[in-house]
Amino acid sequence: MIEQVLANGLIVGTIYALTALGFTIIYRTVRFFHFAHGVVYACGAYFAYSVLRIAYSGGGPPLHEATADLRYATTWVVAIFAGVIGAGVLGVVIDRLVYKPLRKRKAPNLVFLLASFGVFIFIQNLLQLIFGAQILTIRAGPVKEGHHFLGAVITDVQILILVVSSLLSVALWVFMQKAKLGKAMRAVADDRLAASVVGINPERIILAAFAIGSALAGAAGILISLETNIEPTMGMNAILKGIIASIIGGIGSIPGAMFGGLFLGIAENLGIWKISAGWKDCIAFVILIAFLLLRPGGIMGIKTEKEQL
Amino acid sequence: MLLDVRDLTARYGAVVALKNVSFHVGEGEIVAMIGPNGAGKSTALKAVSGVLQTTDGTIENGKILFEGKSIKGLTTNELVGRGISLAPEGRRVFTTMTVLENLQMGAYKRKDKASVSQDMDMVLTLFPPLKGRTKQKACTLSTGEQQMLAIGRALMQRPKILLADEPSLGLSPNFVELIFDKFTEINKNGTTILLVEQNASEALRISHRAYVFSIGEIVLSDSGRNLRRNPDVQKTFLGA
Numbered sequence: 010m011i012e013q014v015l016a017n018g019l020i021v022g023t024i025y026a027l028t029a030l031g032f033t034i035i036y037r038t039v040r041f042f043h044f045a046h047g048v049v050y051a052c053g054a055y056f057a058y059s060v061l062r063i064a065y066s067g068g069g070p071p072l073h074e075a076t077a078d079l080r081y082a083t084t085w086v087v088a089i090f091a092g093v094i095g096a097g098v099l100g101v102v103i104d105r106l107v108y109k110p111l112r113k114r115k116a117p118n119l120v121f122l123l124a125s126f127g128v129f130i131f132i133q134n135l136l137q138l139i140f141g142a143q144i145l146t147i148r149a150g151p152v153k154e155g156h157h158f159l160g161a162v163i164t165d166v167q168i169l170i171l172v173v174s175s176l177l178s179v180a181l182w183v184f185m186q187k188a189k190l191g192k193a194m195r196a197v198a199d200d201r202l203a204a205s206v207v208g209i210n211p212e213r214i215i216l217a218a219f220a221i222g223s224a225l226a227g228a229a230g231i232l233i234s235l236e237t238n239i240e241p242t243m244g245m246n247a248i249l250k251g252i253i254a255s256i257i258g259g260i261g262s263i264p265g266a267m268f269g270g271l272f273l274g275i276a277e278n279l280g281i282w283k284i285s286a287g288w289k290d291c292i293a294f295v296i297l298i299a300f301l302l303l304r305p306g307g308i309m310g311i312k313t314e315k316e317q318l
Numbered sequence: 319m320l321l322d323v324r325d326l327t328a329r330y331g332a333v334v335a336l337k338n339v340s341f342h343v344g345e346g347e348i349v350a351m352i353g354p355n356g357a358g359k360s361t362a363l364k365a366v367s368g369v370l371q372t373t374d375g376t377i378e379n380g381k382i383l384f385e386g387k388s389i390k391g392l393t394t395n396e397l398v399g400r401g402i403s404l405a406p407e408g409r410r411v412f413t414t415m416t417v418l419e420n421l422q423m424g425a426y427k428r429k430d431k432a433s434v435s436q437d438m439d440m441v442l443t444l445f446p447p448l449k450g451r452t453k454q455k456a457c458t459l460s461t462g463e464q465q466m467l468a469i470g471r472a473l474m475q476r477p478k479i480l481l482a483d484e485p486s487l488g489l490s491p492n493f494v495e496l497i498f499d500k501f502t503e504i505n506k507n508g509t510t511i512l513l514v515e516q517n518a519s520e521a522l523r524i525s526h527r528a529y530v531f532s533i534g535e536i537v538l539s540d541s542g543r544n545l546r547r548n549p550d551v552q553k554t555f556l557g558a
């Protein structure tokens with residue numbers, strides 16, 4: 010039983026980690042809470058859904074059949090690209106349309122946070138208007154029996170989630186360490202003024218952060234919708250968990266976002282197992298408060314005195 | 319004339335930090351700016367390097383000409399492309415990045431890989447303490463080593479003019495002398511230097527010319543040697 014609990018925790022944890030990573034990449038660069046990240050995540054799922062819906066009126070083909078039929082596979086590839094790239098573009102558009110004008114006016118952080126809530130609600134309502142408030146699904150077809158692995162049962166889809174999100178996390182980490190743009194993004198996160206003094210254009214880095222961070226949110230939204238249903242309000246839970254994971258990992262830290270996500274996923278599932286499923290979200294907040302009180306720097310021990318919301 | 323600043327007035331909100339200040343720097347010169355705290359020396363460097371606008375400051379009027387062209391209003395990252403490079407007050411190295419990465423970031427705008435790696439060697443030779451520490455995070459360096467890194471990072475841009483704001487801040491006397499000797503060396507290799515300093519005696523020792531600031535104005539300007547002999551300067555800045 011504990012094996013299954015850990016496996017479930019790990020799977021949902023990688024999704025939290027992806028959401029937290031995207032959130033963190035953006036937070037490090039702009040230094041405010043981009044709450045609308047949650048709705049970008051939802052849009053990723055809806056973009057993919059739309060492609061499948063257009064290709065097959067009445068829901069997409071089952072993913073596990075995609076490997077058998079080349080036509081299915083192509084549609085899925087297109088759908089995933091639409092979701093990931095669409096989300097990336099959406100993040101950039103939000104920045105250019107809403108945050109950039111605020112930056113020009115040197116607005117205080119609270120204004121950015123409020124604007125971000127506004128964007129969140131606006132786009133969420135837009136999703137409701139276009140797709141309706143009801144639950145939709147992009148994982149058509151029967152649920153296949155899972156594989157037995159170290160005492161846990163894991164489905165093909167769950168393996169896919171694990172592999173893809175791990176690969177994305179590692180790829181991001183390598184990019185940030187090795188690529189010139191990744192280094193420049195770290196430089197801006199480290200010291201914005203010093204970054205411009207060496208010739209880095211902060212606006213370009215902000216653009217890259219929104220593009221990459223939002224694409225990660227889109228990927229997370231698609232991955233989760235392979236496992237559960239999609240609905241317009243799905244972004245709220247996602248961003249709350251993403252932010253909690255970022256804070257317990259150590260706000261602004263990339264490894265922190267990864268560990269925080271995994272930690273949160275596993276802790277939540279242990280809680281569900283020991284207490285009850287109804288307490289899931291409560292457990293997340295209890296963990297958050299415990300960290301804020303006992304270890305405000307998070308797992309990575311980030312110094313927070315300079316940070317503000 | 320490499321840099322020519324005329325009638326510059328700059329303010330932070332209601333605070334006027336510079337009033338009609340004019341100064342210039344010729345190619346190949348080392349020019350120093352000295353003066354008491356709050357006199358406006360850093361503001362002058364910030365205005366030239368474009369940092370002023372990003373730190374709540376504004377240039378109210380005046381001209382800033384670099385190689386004969388106006389550079390007023392250009393952003394800091396654009397000015398780097400023109401050959402103006404700042405080693406800011408308080409070092410501001412990237413503390414979470416390694417020494418090597420800091421230097422690489424210094425060359426961010428440059429595409430010529432071969433000469434970048436040449437300059438990397440040059441900087442590491444100029445500052446031997448950095449050489450064995452290229453893999454170390456910058457936050458693990460001592461203040462003096464961080465100052466070397468800040469100057470080295472600015473040099474990695476291969477600037478036409480190096481602006482240095484209080485490079486001797488927080489350094490022990492031996493180190494101060496060393497840093498200033500390095501400036502002479504950098505200058506001999508062809509880089510023009512504009513220097514802001516609290517340590518007037520060292521600054522005047524190495525500079526060709528100097529400006530004395532007081533409450534937002536330039537009150538004196540002469541060669542470094544003459545200023546060192548000036549009784550007023552001696553009384554106020556050289557502790558004589």
Ligand SMILES: Nc1ncnc2c1ncn2[C@@H]1O[C@H](COP(=O)(O)OP(=O)(O)OP(=O)(O)O)[C@@H](O)[C@H]1O
Nearest residue numbers: 330333335354355356357358359360361362373374
């Ligand atoms: N960001 C700022 N906002 C408001 N006022 C500022 C700011 N920066 C500097 N000032 C004010 O502008 C004036 C000039 O400051 P500046 O930093 O140029 O002095 P300085 O000559 O470099 O002094 P120091 O030797 O202490 O570094 C001071 O009165 C200072 O209080």
Ligand SMILES: [Mg+2]
Nearest residue numbers: 359360361407
């Ligand atoms: Mg100063």
